[in-house]
Amino acid sequence: MPEGLDDGRLQRQLACFGFEVTVLSQAAKLAKALQKQVPAAVVAFADFTHSDPVLQLAQAISSNCPLVITSPRRDFPARLEAVRLGASGFLDWPLQANQLVDMLSFGDIGERRDPLRVLIVEDMASLAGLYTRVLAAHGVEAVSETNPEKVPERIEHLNPDLILLDMYMPQCNGIELAKVIRQQRLLDGIPILFLSVEKRQNVQLDALTLGIDGFLTKPVAPEELVVTVVNRARRYRKLRSYIANDSLTGLLNHSHLHGQLESAILRARRAGQPLSLAMLDLDFFKQVNDSYGHQAGDEVLLNLARFLKERLRRTDLVGRYGGEEFAIVLAGTPADKARRMLDALRQDFCLLEQGAGARAFRQSFSVGISSLASADSATQLVQQADEMLYRAKAAGRNRVEAQEG
Template sequence: MSKGKSTADELQQHLQQLSNAFAVRLQVELPALAQNAERLLHAADPQEQLQHLQSLRDQLHKLAGAAGTFGFSSLGQRARELEQEADQWLETLQQEQQSLQDFSHSLQQLALQQFQAERGQEAATRVVKPPRPNSSARRIYILEDQLAIGENMRLTLNNFGYHAEHFSHIADLDHALQQQLPDALIVDVNLPDESLTGLEYAASLQQRLDEPLPLLVITTQDDFATYLEAVRVGAMGFFTKPVDIPQLENRLERCFAQQQGEPYRVLIIDDDRELASRFSLILRGANMLVEMLHEPADIFARMRSFNPEVVLLDVSMPDCTGPELAQIIRMNDDWLRVPIVYLSAETDINRQMNALIKAGDDFVTKPISDNALVAAVFSRAQRARLLSNALSRDSLTGLLKHADIKEQAAVELERAQRSGKPASVAMLDIDFFKKVNDSYGHAAGDNVIRALANLLRQRLRRIDSLGRYGGEEFLVVLPDCPPDQALRILDEIRQRFADLHFIADGQQFSVTLSAGIASTDDAPASADDLLDKADRALYTAKHGGRNQVR
């Protein structure tokens, strides 16, 4: 059995267990509902009737939302109908005895019926396939008939940290594809010695594959027709010769970022533990990180520790309603970007609007299918992350901005002081950057900055933090990394960067960098002190001849 099938079977087994637990729960809740209906019928005065009616309405509301989700569709539908009838009683305050007898009788009938779980349609729930795990070196295949161009591209991409392979002929590339698929494909349009153009070959290849490969196109033809043909075969990048390889690498990184990123973080707040557990299983099966919260009073600690990108919030909870809790979340400026999605059996549009007006971004009505839940959460999380990146990350490099990378340095200093494990920070500066701008233009300077940002992303770990400190200066925060190890890593990056070749107006040039390292082993008094030590080390490297790490 394949790993993917095993994971799907395991998920279905957990979902079945939750449905069985809900069925056991019904054996307690339905008789309790009947008893409350009996109390309503025999209430001594209108005020007592009103209290019992409100309690019954709340019970029916939760039942209507949960039953359908666990496969008890008929039960959920009938509970919703009775909930709406209870709402009418509460709104009109009509307390005629005969009508209440009819309503009470309907509730008792609901409790006495034997409902079977109608799980046939949901049993085949599609589990979203997790993305391909990230590897330390992504494999890139290059189809380029000109040996010098292809080899230069291969060597440069390898310097960026990829595993690039160059093929001059379609037959050689086909043979390699049969052995192992790459993470991305770069194809030259013009292949004069082949029967197919590069785009024709790419089109036939993509049709043969189960999933299309990220495709970048290089060509001497800079015309609309070639662009259009490239788009139609699924190209994600288009570059004219001579190719600016750092720009091409930047586009590769963007392609991979679209395909795979860190799992979205979702916080579910619901007093119904079984229902929250089911939602959690579905979202985890879709490769999301999920935590559950059942006590609203714990919201502050959980928001700080988990830092969710989406909050799924039940509307009706005892002691603190969903809209009230949403308003509490919105009072903290740090959480203004986090979308709040209400999950509720509430179907009244006016109540939905009131909840959204107070605080909230979307309203999803229970019961909801598993695929619809995944789609609703994924779209909100994706938008939230894009917005967060736009606000906290530098637009040119995609790295953290000045304030955010400084904050990361402070966080790692505190962590190092608690754990006793050393952390290092490094200041990097591009040598003679003003000369690059003066000689080749600001567009070329931007390419150099992007290239260094991409190289840092490729060569450093996921747990490391990278930021553009200002202009051509970068700050790197390396957790659990002693200074001698940081020195080796940064010096390798320095050498790789010096090996890169840039092109501007047909001219080729190279650039170097200098770096200074400071460590928490130096017992800095504060994050500012740590950064000041790194800055002084960078100053020493600059005045010691540049193109070095101190």
């Protein structure tokens, strides 16, 4: 970063989102730091002059970890140069924390932190292991299963972005298993690729009419496996986000969150595990819109969404329930632990600076938490969390109230 950068504010903002940041003022220091540790990403300032030391290091950086270029130049030649240097992203200078968080959370960089998930169903354990290793070497979280009867359970726990399915297995064939998977509404859209020695076009066409997304003919070359699986899985993840996610925040929308809550309740009851639901509401949000404008209000909603996605566990489900209200499903978590988690998040979010300059302000939220131990249904769980949220607001806001249990 250039000399004189006020990195303290940027570091504090990013720390609120859970990022650990090291700021280096010289490219030489960066080269030494990379020898000691490979970071999740490097964000480098570049002015694209011939003497720019970052340009000399860029390709070495991008070969080891994602590189994001930030520059006061916004012209096409600068952006093209960044691409040729192997940069995964390009941000305008001066850096804005929210834009950087988005860059680190989505696309290729975000994929490193939340890998694509693939379920491999293959009755030959040696082949299943081979496919798993090949995909894992390219950053994919691949899980194999040799027993078709266990596939529904595997899908439930993994929530895969794609299923690789052997067409011919002794217990049941791939077409039958695909039909079982497609019976479930929430699984109807998951891409299924058949692994098979089958080359007859009529058989392949019959399978495609059942909603199968394609064939990989055995033996599958590693390069073909990786390219086909990764591209299909990425496309499905992106399409799923358009359908299931709130258009402003990118979180699950109301209807999909409720469906996921019902599924989580079934899993928790079957496993005898606790589950908590947190309803979160931004305090005095109307005043934000009235005082700073609706654009500032939307930015607060986005900041909260980014904050929750970064700080919550991967197993937690978070969605925008409506307006300034959000819901979080915490599987395997009793209410008292959920209260401690949400209270820590509440305190950190209050430190996050909203807006900029003289118009900067802080924002708080209130939380109500209910427990599956005292609820008979998803509807009742939501109702009880709302009651706890009302109690938190009545007690002065900027606090967490939870049911016992």
